Amino acid sequence: MQINRKLIPSKLPTSLNYHHNHNHNHIHFCNSINLAQNPPKSVPLLVSLSISSTFIRRKTTMVTSINATATGGAFTTLAHRVTFEKEIKKSKFIAIASPIFNELSAQSFLSEVRDNRASHNCWAYKIGDQYRSSDDGEPSGTAGKPMYSAIESSGIDRVMVVVIRHFGGIKLGTGGLVRAYGGVTSECLKNAPTRLVKSKVPMGVEVSFDLLGLLYHQLQSFQAEDVKQDYDTGKDGTTMVTFKVDFDKVESLEDAIKGSCGRDLELIKS
Helix, strand or coil: CCEEECCCCCCCCCCCCCCCCCCCCCEEECCCCCCCCCCCCCCCCEEECCCCHHHCCCCCCCCEEECCEEECCEEEEECCCEEEEEEECCEEEEEEEEECCCHHHHHHHHHHHCCCCCCEEEEEEEECCEEEEECCCCCCCCCHHHHHHHHHHHCCCCEEEEEEEECCCCCCHHHHHHHHHHHHHHHHHHCCCEEEEECEEEEEEEEEHHHHHHHHHHHHHCCCEEEEEECCCCCCCEEEEEEEEEHHHHHHHHHHHHHHHCCCCCEEEC
């Protein structure tokens, strides 16, 4: 795995569309984006994300990027967006965490919640083996890096955290900044609701019409999704049935189909 470290200056759009109260150490559950109610029907088996130079605002921003592909499987992500606030030596830190599934959704989330009136809008995200982080003008390594470390320690994937700081007039020092940014990120994620996401494996099998009942029974038992039939197989009395199933059910479903429909069947996995 090759790691490229580089500075990418540019400018981001600014907007702020959230509300908070002023009770410190209070967690808010925001419903503007709720992936628990609208989960994706599938997760790609291969994730290959490019780096966009329009994602960073200040020249002093630190970026760490990894170009990698991640195989499918199961991962834990946030059920929905979560906010955590804390005041440290008169500076207000607002951590906002959200599930993301690609760089585009990360850009959209950052553009939505960043506050151009704030002193700093630092952030970090993790998508499989790829991660990026930004100090947004704080001393190098004091914000984005500890935020990413907190994400890594949480065990949550496909997540982005933005920490907005309103400076209160007291400097925290290098160590204080590391503890502040890493700490509010950890607190934000610690009690956040999560959900397990499983990759779906596309499969297909060609069967005769008289076996469709048995096949559909197995597909229903294993909760297969996106089931479709194609009668244009070039053979009389046969049809191609395609479907998607959780990655950890593939072998069991294959054995069940062959056990009920015939061992000579050949299942195709995309």
